[in-house]
Amino acid sequence: MPQSTQHTMSQSTDGTLKVFARWRPPTEAEAAEGEICYRTIPEITGLSTITTIPEEDSVKIRPWGIVPETPWTSAPAFSAVLTPDRDNATVFETVVKSSIPQVMEGANCSFFAYGHSGSGKTHTIVGYDHQNNQELGLSLAAARNLFQAIHSLNHSNESSSQGPLGIGLSVFEMRNKVAVDLLNNGQECAIKEGHDGKVHIRGQPEMLEGGEVRVNFIAKKPHWTFETLEKDLLEAISLRSVGSSHVHDQSSRSHAIIEFEIINQVLIDARNSILDAKAKAVPMGKEQDDLQYKLSELRKKKLGAFHNVDPAIMALNVNDTMDRLVDLKKQVTRLQNQVTAAEQNADDILKGAHSPCVGAKLVFVDLAGAEYHKFTAEKATALQQSHQEKQEGCQINFDVMALKEVMRAWSTNQPWIPFRSSPLTMVLREYFVGQKKGTTAMIVTLSPAKERYTATLNSLRYGSLVGAPKGK
Ligand SMILES: Nc1ncnc2c1ncn2[C@@H]1O[C@H](COP(=O)(O)OP(=O)(O)OP(=O)(O)O)[C@@H](O)[C@H]1O
16 A cells, blocks of 8 residues: 555656656455555655665565565656556556657657566556556557657658658567467567667568578557557467466467557558568578588599588589589679668668658567566466576566666766677667667566565665666
């Protein structure tokens, strides 16, 4: 039960990283058991601290639990503390709304929900009551607002040769070390870092007619209206993996990532051209490597090396093979030039777009809750988890700690940001880098149930670490 609840409007110390706390209402059973006592204290900086109050009645003593002897007080880390009476529409106004103009100016903005199982992350990010505008999740409310801004730009820009603006939707989850494409039947995608440091999420190669191999990236579906985007997004989210956590057996066991990118048809076509050019270049490159290998085998044999060579290779005519190799090299160079030109074209479209918002991204991440097995009933339930679930739990803990370091390094303009620390932070890299810095915010979702005191305190500690002002 909050001793005093303070709702402050969003303010930020540096304009880029904000942390919010959101308490959800108790269920009937939780209310009957009693609630965690806490107090919000606004600081002069505009940030708030949260103190938990271990009054006799505030934290239930459990047989194997630990009862805190002293109050715990956070750092002044919270831009706003949203009390249980605040609905999703209010959370949107407080946390997300100011980022819509930033995205329209070309900045990337990202929002993370962090909290233990059942604390309200999915309620906050996606929402459950989609008929009720007041309870639309932040991602959907943001998409609706973004479409309003885009449509008015489309009307004022009707003559644009690049076509109207829309939103490219990607929805995937990070499960262990792979990305699972929820817009493409749950296809597993590998996470690869390119020579340029950019991280790509690659799907399974697709065999095309004529032997071409198309390596698709994670699906990005273009949408021109909010209604079609909403339908796709909700269908994708329904495919998320669930498992047994310490609270219930329908817990999200993955980090879900919802990405909106502002696009136009010209950009879509340019990106398809890159994939087409690569599809042609890949088999040629492979054939070239293959011939080079065969020729080296033939040379070794010619030099008298004691070496078993495949009879099929021995049967090759060296001169013909060399001619074919020279020809292939020319073709591969030509195709690689086509790929480079297609990539350059896509970059030029982004730079020369009629609106600076083309290519800007707005991202929502529903983080899997970290596991805290140290105390109480959570340990008992954890023991019933399968080996795979325990491994996932370790990876989840690792990911969220890596994310905290990335956020702190990024918000304090460190020259080196540890994006490579975990697959999650590798994938998130592109949302943090960019010409313009937009808002990044963490919403720590909190359960008021005494039963969940340890987990709630751990979430608060995490929020406090992420949001503590620079240098602390
Ligand atoms: N702010 C809120 N107001 C009303 N109900 C809420 C709120 N937050 C959460 N709930 C309810 O609490 C339950 C658990 O919420 P939710 O599924 O969002 O938790 P979660 O943190 O995503 O859990 P998990 O990590 O296990 O998936 C749901 O029934 C949801 O409707």
